[in-house]
Amino acid sequence: MAKHPVVLIPLDHYEQQSVDAAVARGLEMLGGVESIIGKEEKVLLKPNLLGKALPQKAVTTHFSVFSAVCKVLKEKGYAHVSYGDSPGHPTTTPEKAAEACGIAAEAKKWGVPAGEFNSGSVVHFPEGKACKSFYLCKAVQETDALINICKMKTHALERITGAVKNMYGCITGVNKATGHAHFPSSEAFADMLADLHRCVKPRLHIMDGIMAMEGNGPTSGTPVAMNVLLFSLDPVALDSVYAALVHLDAHMVPTCVSGAKAGLGVMEADEIEIVTPDGVLSMEEVQRKYGNPDFDVFRGVMKKHLLAKFMPLLPFLQHRPRADMKKCVACGICEQSCPVPEKAVHAGNGQKARYDYKKCIRCYCCQEMCPAKAIEVYRSPWNKLLGGK
Ligand code: SF4
Ligand code: SF4
Incomplete structure (x- = not known):
């Protein structure tokens, strides 16, 4: 079986020109965005807009990464590009969250309108193993190709939030809390997230791990430099590389385990090809070269x-x-x-x-x-x- 590629581009700052170059290079190393999304398709960019937070707090995807993705798409002639996310709290609108972190300004600069994330409707998904319907935002339902631009952060329930977890923002506002009530354990919640991915089918995953969040994430943790951008078509493989970088066994990450079990992607080191500017590296080599063993994430196992x-x-x-x-x-x-x-x-x-x-x-x-x-x-x-x- 062919290995699933994850591209890793090292970068230790958010200076726009450097981020532009890193994002363009990462996408080229993945085969080029044209090989993933047709230019006539409607593209929806889904950054992490969890709440109203300044970019340096590392709560949201950094605006420079979002901007670099807009630049690639616009320069390649993609005409139908929009963006958005549904924040967790009902009083924080997508617009307010996007303004606070600087993403709204970048979207305006590139002529990328906001999609409708304030309203949605039930979408039935009979193939779901854990969840057979989702209350999806209108913009998510109307798009052809979703690009998931997630943030590298810790998470109290799932240990980490990355490519798999970021899709939860496709669920409209308060319906997110209902999902937590229906899927209370980390495992059940991860099974539901795997179904959500299978339903929405995001086409491409980009992780902003230049400045990550450790500790009490995903909102109240501490920003920490991890100095990487990750790119993949496989959200499980991408999150498994993230787990390796923070010295966390991917088998302890419910979203990786559920994602692999649901056939969303692969999580084992020998199933993933990590492509870097220095060539293809093994998971161990990547961990040694770019990892942070002191990253504050829960590594315990409950007996x-x-x-x-x-x-x-x-x-x-x-x-x-x-x-x-x-x-x-x-x-x-x-x-x-x-x-x-x-x-x-x-x-x-x-x-x-x-x-x-x-x-x-x-x-x-x-x-x-x-x-x-x-x-x-x-x-x-x-x-x-x-x-x-
Ligand atoms: S169920 Fe417990 S953890 Fe969840 S929101 Fe209520 S008090 Fe907080
Ligand atoms: S714990 Fe936090 S959210 Fe709850 S009342 Fe106090 S400040 Fe508000």
Whole structure:
């Protein structure tokens, strides 16, 4: 079987001309964008616009990477290009998120209009293994070819968010929280994401890993230089290379495991060809040359058989969201984001966040949406003893 290529271009800054050259080169090394998308097709660019954040916070895809993709497409004569994403929180519109991170200005410069991400409808997907329908944004339904321009970040539920997870922004606004309620575990959620990819069929994946996010991602983590751009037609292979770069076993990444199981792509080192400006390198060589063993990502393994023995204590032994009362501003966004109907966290109207762990499904929507970075994943000493280091 032919190996699935992932192109890695090293770059340690966001100076526009350098990013333009790196993106153009990465796409050429992948075979050229014309070999992937026809010029008459409607193209939708899907950066990560998770929230209203400045570009240096590494919450969103950097505007220079987005701009470089626009440049390649426009210079090659693609006439029907639009862009967008659906942020997680209902009060943050796609327009506001795109303006805050600089992507809206770049889109305007290249004459790339915003697609409709504020509304959508149910799309049935009977072939789905975990999920048979999705509430997809209108722009996603209307496009021929979606280009996924994701960000290299950590994620409380899935350990990392990359090419596979970024497609969740194709789901309209508040319907994202409903998805978390239906697929509460990291494995179930990843199975649903694999189906979402099979339904939407993004054509190309580009990862902005120049400045990544480690720690308390995907919103409240710390920017860290990883100095790479990754390109692939296979989102699972791309995320597996990302996992290797941060010294995380891809078998511990639910989106890689579910993606491979669903036939979305490949995750094993011997199935992936990593093409760099220095030629083809093995996963080990890439990890040695470009990896960061100190990248702050959860690498522990929960011993589920031990957890099962302590079922009545489970809500207290499991990892859980915890709010720092010094940082909490009592805005109530965590409560609004919580997909549990009776709410597992209460806050707002002057009251700081208060959790009910018996109701909490550990989806971490509250942690993702907290504007004050007040919520983190707490692992008790008992949890660490059970393997959750
Ligand atoms: S979202 Fe954050 S700041 Fe707002 S109430 Fe919840 S914990 Fe506090
Ligand atoms: S409290 Fe937070 S982690 Fe728990 S279910 Fe609600 S949003 Fe998810």
